Amino acid sequence: MIHDFGIVWGERSLLLSGLANTTILSLLSAVAALLIGFILTPALMSKRPWLAWIVRSFVDGMRCVPFLLFAYIVYYGLPSLGLRLDNWTSGLVALTIYNAAYMAEILRGAWAAQPREPIEAGVAFGFSSLALFRRIVLPPLLLAAGPVIGNQMIQIVKDSAFLTIIALPELTHAAASIQSRHYVPFAAFITAVFLYWGLCLVIEAAVTTIDRMAASRR
Amino acid sequence: MSGADLLAILRGAGVTVSLSFAGILIGAPVGLLLAIVRWADVPIAARVVALYVSILRATPLVTLLLLLFFALPNIGIAIDPISAAILALVMNTAAFNCEVWRASLMNFPRDQYEAAQSVGMNALLRFRRIVLPQIVRVSLPGLVNEMSLLIKVTPVLAVVGVVDITRAAVRIGAETYDPLPPFLVAIALYAPIVFALVSLQRWIERRQVRMEAAA
Numbered sequence: 001m002i003h004d005f006g007i008v009w010g011e012r013s014l015l016l017s018g019l020a021n022t023t024i025l026s027l028l029s030a031v032a033a034l035l036i037g038f039i040l041t042p043a044l045m046s047k048r049p050w051l052a053w054i055v056r057s058f059v060d061g062m063r064c065v066p067f068l069l070f071a072y073i074v075y076y077g078l079p080s081l082g083l084r085l086d087n088w089t090s091g092l093v094a095l096t097i098y099n100a101a102y103m104a105e106i107l108r109g110a111w112a113a114q115p116r117e118p119i120e121a122g123v124a125f126g127f128s129s130l131a132l133f134r135r136i137v138l139p140p141l142l143l144a145a146g147p148v149i150g151n152q153m154i155q156i157v158k159d160s161a162f163l164t165i166i167a168l169p170e171l172t173h174a175a176a177s178i179q180s181r182h183y184v185p186f187a188a189f190i191t192a193v194f195l196y197w198g199l200c201l202v203i204e205a206a207v208t209t210i211d212r213m214a215a216s217r218r
Numbered sequence: 219m220s221g222a223d224l225l226a227i228l229r230g231a232g233v234t235v236s237l238s239f240a241g242i243l244i245g246a247p248v249g250l251l252l253a254i255v256r257w258a259d260v261p262i263a264a265r266v267v268a269l270y271v272s273i274l275r276a277t278p279l280v281t282l283l284l285l286l287f288f289a290l291p292n293i294g295i296a297i298d299p300i301s302a303a304i305l306a307l308v309m310n311t312a313a314f315n316c317e318v319w320r321a322s323l324m325n326f327p328r329d330q331y332e333a334a335q336s337v338g339m340n341a342l343l344r345f346r347r348i349v350l351p352q353i354v355r356v357s358l359p360g361l362v363n364e365m366s367l368l369i370k371v372t373p374v375l376a377v378v379g380v381v382d383i384t385r386a387a388v389r390i391g392a393e394t395y396d397p398l399p400p401f402l403v404a405i406a407l408y409a410p411i412v413f414a415l416v417s418l419q420r421w422i423e424r425r426q427v428r429m430e431a432a433a
Contacts, residue, residue: 064409064416068373069384069401076397154276161278162374172281185288193277193285200276 004187011178018174019195025170026157026199029095033156034149036096037103044108055104062101068162070098075166091163091170099156106152110145111137143214150207154200161196171195219399223390227400230386231407237300237382238369241307245368246361248308249315254345256316257323267316274313279371282306287378303375311368318360322353359423366415369408383407 008015043055062070074094075087085093114137122136142149164173175192179185252267274282283306290297297305326349334344376385387404391397 060413061409064412065405066370066373066384066408066412068371069387069404069408072384072388073398073401073405076391077401080396080398158276158278161280164280165377172278172284175281176284179284179288185285185292189281189285189289192281193273196278196281197273197276201272 001187004184005191007182007184008178008187008191011182014174014178015171015191015195018169018171018192019199021169022157022160022171022196023199025092025095025160025163025168026153029092029099029160030153030156032092032096033099033103036100037107040100040104041107041111044104045111059101059104062098063105065098067094067098067159068165070094071162071166087163087166087168091160091166091168095156095159095163098159099152102152102155103149106145106148107141110141110148113144114140143210143217146210146214147207150203150210153203157196157199157203219390219394219396219403223394223400224403226390227383227386227403227407230381230383233380234369234372234382234384234408235411237303237307237375237380238365238372240304241311241368242365244304244308245311246315248312250319252312252316253319253323256320271313271316274310275317277310279306279310279374280377282310283374283378299375299379302378303380306375307368307372310371311364314364314367315361318357318364319353321360322356323349325356326353355426359419359426362415362419362422366412366419369412369415373408 040055040059043051044059046052046055071091071094074085074097075090078085078090118136118140119132122132127136160170161172163170164176167173171192175188179188182188252271255267256264258264283302286306286309287297287299287302290302330348330352331344334348339347372382373384376382376388379385383404387400388397390400394400
């Protein structure tokens with residue numbers, strides 16, 4: 001058993017590059033999904049019914065589709081429509097678009113729960129809509145939605161493991177190739193599990209820190 | 219895509235639904251058991267459960283499934299794809315269900331419990347007659363939410379060779395060199411199942427709000 005872990009240790013560069021891929025992929029798509037979420041959220045609450053309806057169907061649709069199937073469609077299905085992406089790009093695109101829908105819904109919930117008064121006061125003080133958003137709406141919104149966004153980031157990390165099926169060299173893929181090369185399944189996959197756990201603990205710690213900052217500002 | 223292909227995907231849907239059901243039916247009570255261990259603060263066991271939940275909630279189902287499928291035979295436990303799939307689903311969903319159950323146990327009014335104690339109910343009777351009926355109601359929306367999440371991760375089971383909706387669709391796509399139609403059929407099967415569960419969750423929540431307002 002110790003010998004098996006020795007083999008995994010010998011392949012640590014492969015495992016670490018898998019971990020790096022998982023981290024970069026999750027981080028990039030989390031940031032991109034959050035930004036797209038910020039564009040979708042006002043549209044979700046739009047007074048124009050057709051716009052709200054289109055965005056609502058996208059958000060609800062995404063939330064009913066399994067991520068793995070969505071990744072398959074982006075990677076294998078889009079080429080039949082003439083759009084061919086390599087596995088890294090399709091993984092990133094799939095992860096981003098899929099989670100943008102979740103982020104939009106999270107932000108909408110937090111936005112709706114915000115008190116109206118500061119926004120109305122901002123309008124009365126003559127803030128332009130961009131400045132109003134940046135200075136008055138955004139900071140409390142991010143602080144309020146922080147824990148839920150953190151949960152969604154953990155979900156993104158876990159979703160990224162599915163991308164092993166389109167041969168993206170992330171952490172699970174690295175563990176699987178170590179196992180197939182040396183036949184050390186337990187050592188290889190349990191190491192991956194603990195690395196995922198570590199990644200999630202880091203995200204949870206970051207959320208707690210932000211939460212504490214929010215509490216001290218109140 | 220021929221009619222036979224469509225039938226193959228439908229047969230896959232049967233597998234997806236039965237595996238999900240098995241996962242839910244076993245996972246919910248196991249989750250309750252884990253939650254009780256933490257709630258009652260059983261020495262050592264409560265710590266082990268807390269660690270288990272923390273690790274399992276961070277573990278992607280694919281990684282867990284590959285671990286079970288390849289490592290269990292290694293230590294002499296033969297496991298077929300279906301059993302590995304059910305075991306992985308149960309291990310995963312039990313961790314999440316444990317948190318749902320625990321939250322409602324923590325919020326359970328202490329005075330009711332003490333009242334039951336004072337009329338001389340033993341622990342088992344207290345739990346069955348007083349605690350369980352009420353926490354089931356409180357936990358229900360969370361459990362249904364967890365079910366819809368569970369169904370959304372089942373396509374992963376195709377990785378070890380379970381012929382579910384996804385694997386059937388992938389195979390047809392590979393045979394016909396046109397993967398888009400089978401994938402769209404697969405989505406048309408998954409989406410209503412998940413949507414039904416999400417609607418069920420919203421319906422339960424709304425009904426409970428109305429009942430509380432009436433009370």
